[in-house]
Amino acid sequence: MEILNKMPKGAIHHIHTSAAPPVNIYLSLTYNPIVYYNEKEKIFRIYPKGESQKEDGFISCVEMRNFYKDPKEFDTHLTNEILLTEKESKGLASHDIWKYFQHKFTRVTELGKYYKFFKTLLQATIDSCIAQNVFVVELRHISGIIFDDDRKPMGLMEELKIVQECIDETKKRQPYFEMTLVITGLKIVGKPHVKKMIDHIHIGKQKYPDLISGFDMVNEEDYTAQIQEFMPQILAAQMDESSPTYNMPTFCHAGETHDKKVHNLHDAVMLNTKRIGHGFQLFLFPNLVEECIKR
Numbered sequence: 001m002e003i004l005n006k007m008p009k010g011a012i013h014h015i016h017t018s019a020a021p022p023v024n025i026y027l028s029l030t031y032n033p034i035v036y037y038n039e040k041e042k043i044f045r046i047y048p049k050g051e052s053q054k055e056d057g058f059i060s061c062v063e064m065r066n067f068y069k070d071p072k073e074f075d076t077h078l079t080n081e082i083l084l085t086e087k088e089s090k091g092l093a094s095h096d097i098w099k100y101f102q103h104k105f106t107r108v109t110e111l112g113k114y115y116k117f118f119k120t121l122l123q124a125t126i127d128s129c130i131a132q133n134v135f136v137v138e139l140r141h142i143s144g145i146i147f148d149d150d151r152k153p154m155g156l157m158e159e160l161k162i163v164q165e166c167i168d169e170t171k172k173r174q175p176y177f178e179m180t181l182v183i184t185g186l187k188i189v190g191k192p193h194v195k196k197m198i199d200h201i202h203i204g205k206q207k208y209p210d211l212i213s214g215f216d217m218v219n220e221e222d223y224t225a226q227i228q229e230f231m232p233q234i235l236a237a238q239m240d241e242s243s244p245t246y247n248m249p250t251f252c253h254a255g256e257t258h259d260k261k262v263h264n265l266h267d268a269v270m271l272n273t274k275r276i277g278h279g280f281q282l283f284l285f286p287n288l289v290e291e292c293i294k295r
């Protein structure tokens with residue numbers, strides 16, 4: 001790994017905001033007394049103003065750590081809660097792995113929503129990329145997430161401002177560093193959410209035309225709606241000449257399944273996707289393989 005880290009690399013074209021930060025950064029946040037954990041629900045929460053905001057079932061991680069004879073034991077426990085462990089993946093069927101995998105994101109998502117931590121985690125991601133000689137990063141990002149000390153949403157523009165600041169500050173040290181956002185919708189949340197993400201591209205691009213590179217959607221393909229369900233929304237955005245979403249590139253997650261009844265890959269190619277996320281199902285469709293080679 002040490003040698004691989006040092007090797008120059010072109011770019012990371014597929015990385016997610018919440019999955020990208022190194023686990024030790026997540027862990028270091030739990031030393032801040034405003035970070036709480038619910039052992040039953042298995043979810044982190046941030047209460048910037050402490051106990052007055054706290055909901056039932058949540059205990060400060062700092063307090064929980066004190067219950068352990070060896071604090072490292074608690075840290076190992078949290079690390080295993082955050083990472084996908086061997087027990088949760090090795091030898092299991094895809095759907096069983098997804099059951100653990102999906103929850104890992106739900107678990108940590110709030111840590112990245114508090115505006116101060118959002119910046120800490122983003123900067124850690126950037127630094128980690130640079131340490132591995134990656135200077136071009138495309139970050140898949142579910143936008144409009146950050147909240148303030150009162151846990152009130154701060155809005156998309158404040159969030160994009162933080163992202164732009166992180167990039168600008170990094171560029172002072174590493175002039176060749178580049179990062180863009182692929183705004184990503186969750187299919188599982190449904191059409192209004194996906195529309196919100198497309199609207200974010202429409203609004204965000206007006207102030208930050210180069211920060212947002214395109215659109216994508218995620219979730220376990222075998223068990224969520226296919227891309228075609230969202231096709232009218234995506235096409236409407238791409239065909240709206242008056243909007244910055246006009247001809248908006250897509251970077252579709254597709255073909256991350258062995259089920260031949262799932263045809264997200266076909267939809268992705270019809271959307272002229274610039275890249276395909278995973279796509280290992282492609283071998284089931286020889287005609288589509290030809291089409292992808294051609295493109």
Ligand SMILES: [Zn+2]
Pocket residue numbers: 014016140218253277
């Ligand atoms: Zn992905």
